[in-house]
Amino acid sequence: xxxxxxxxxxxxxxxxxxxxxxxxxxxxxxxxxxxxxxxSRLYESAPMxxxxxxxxxxxxxxxxxxxxxxxxxxxxxxxxxxxxxxxSAVRNGPRPLDLDLLLYGSEIFDxxxxxxxxxRVPHARMHERAFVLRPLIDLDPGVVxxxxxxxxxxxxxxxxxxDAYPVFPxxxxxxxxxxxxxxxxxxxxxxxxxxxDGGSYDSGVACAVEAALKLVExxxxxxxxxxxxxxxxxxxxxxxxxxxxxxxxxxxxxx
Numbered sequence: 668x669x670x671x672x673x674x675x676x677x678x679x680x681x682x683x684x685x686x687x688x689x690x691x692x693x694x695x696x697x698x699x700x701x702x703x704x705x706x707s708r709l710y711e712s713a714p715m716x717x718x719x720x721x722x723x724x725x726x727x728x729x730x731x732x733x734x735x736x737x738x739x740x741x742x743x744x745x746x747x748x749x750x751x752x753x754x755s756a757v758r759n760g761p762r763p764l765d766l767d768l769l770l771y772g773s774e775i776f777d778x779x780x781x782x783x784x785x786x787r788v789p790h791a792r793m794h795e796r797a798f799v800l801r802p803l804i805d806l807d808p809g810v811v812x813x814x815x816x817x818x819x820x821x822x823x824x825x826x827x828x829x830d831a832y833p834v835f836p837x838x839x840x841x842x843x844x845x846x847x848x849x850x851x852x853x854x855x856x857x858x859x860x861x862x863x864d865g866g867s868y869d870s871g872v873a874c875a876v877e878a879a880l881k882l883v884e885x886x887x888x889x890x891x892x893x894x895x896x897x898x899x900x901x902x903x904x905x906x907x908x909x910x911x912x913x914x915x916x917x918x919x920x921x922x
Contacts, residue, residue, distance in 0.1 A: 670702070670733040671772040674806065675743065676790070676799045677726045678765040680714065683840055684724035687750060687764045692728060694746040695766075700733040701742070707802035711842060712831035715796065716759040724842075725831065727769070727802030736771045737778075740786050743768060769793055769803060770810070798831040843888070853882030856893045857912045858904075876919040892916055 675695065679687035688709070696703050707727040714720045732739055743766040748754070750764035769790045776788040793799045803810055834842040843850060857875055879890045894909035895901070 670700070670731040671774075672704075673730045673732050673739065673768065673772065674770040674803055674810075675728045675730060676765075676767040676769050676793070676802065677728065678712075678723045678767075678798065679763055680721040680723040681761050681763045685709070685836055685840065685842075688724060688726055690750065691746060691764050691766060694749065695728060695730070698734075698742050698746075701739070702731045704729040704731055705806055707805035708833045709836070709842070710798055710801055710831045711834045711844070712798035714759075717757065720761045723798060724834070725798040725802060727799070727806055729806045736768065736774070736776050736788055737780060737786060739771070740768050740780070740784075744784075767793075767799070769799065796831075801831055801833075837889070850888040851886055853879070853885070853887030853890045854893065855879050855882065855890055855916070856896070857916055858893060858896045872915045872919050875916045879916065879920055890920075 677688050677691050679691075681687070692703060692706060695701055705728070710725045712723045712725055714723060734742065747762075747764050747766055752762050752764055756762070767790050768786075768788055771788045774788065776786055778786050780786055790799070793803075832847070833845045835845050837843045855875060855878055875892075879892070882890050892913045894912040895904040
């Protein structure tokens with residue numbers, strides 16, 4: 668699809684934040700004249716301007732679009748409205764989904780839509796916000812806003828020092844921070860033919876569960892329960908058989 672490269676920032680701090688962002692990206696894919704090219708890492712950030720509210724989950728999306736900046740902006744606001752955002756609520760307050768048009772090619776816009784809403788591209792405050800700049804740099808480390816927004820060395824400012832850090836979804840609404848330490852994965856093979864510990868837990872599910880809990884006690888953040896050997900020449904195992912091997916152990920750990 669021919670079009671202009673644009674970047675959109677996403678944020679959410681109400682409800683299941685990860686689910687809200689995922690729904691937002693799906694909605695972007697459904698907009699006629701918009702093609703989602705890439706998504707950034709996830710970041711958790713402290714609220715700005717109105718600080719008495721939950722922390723935000725943020726990301727950025729790179730698009731190719733045939734829409735004008737005005738039409739794209741309106742489409743983004745429609746997605747926000749569909750997510751349940753209350754536009755009459757306090758400015759910069761909590762919201763289920765926030766979509767900001769950050770960059771639209773190399774163009775600069777400062778206008779007012781027919782309904783009175785202002786449209787400024789590049790986004791007027793992106794230079795203040797680490798939660799915008801870090802995801803944006805994930806997508807394009809060399810990106811330079813067309814009006815530079817005072818981000819050059821001469822400005823004496825480093826907007827990347829703000830409270831925004833990368834996180835990884837770890838199941839449900841749990842997030843792991845990925846920049847503060849190395850996360851450890853323990854391996855539990857419940858296969859009879861693994862080259863390292865095959866058959867070690869043939870004595871029963873309780874033995875395997877005990878071994879998994881010992882891995883956690885020893886510092887594992889996550890336990891990988893393997894139901895198929897990866898040793899050279901090992902026979903391929905059907906999915907149902909893997910489930911038969913791993914399922915009881917997983918259920919035992921949930922009790």
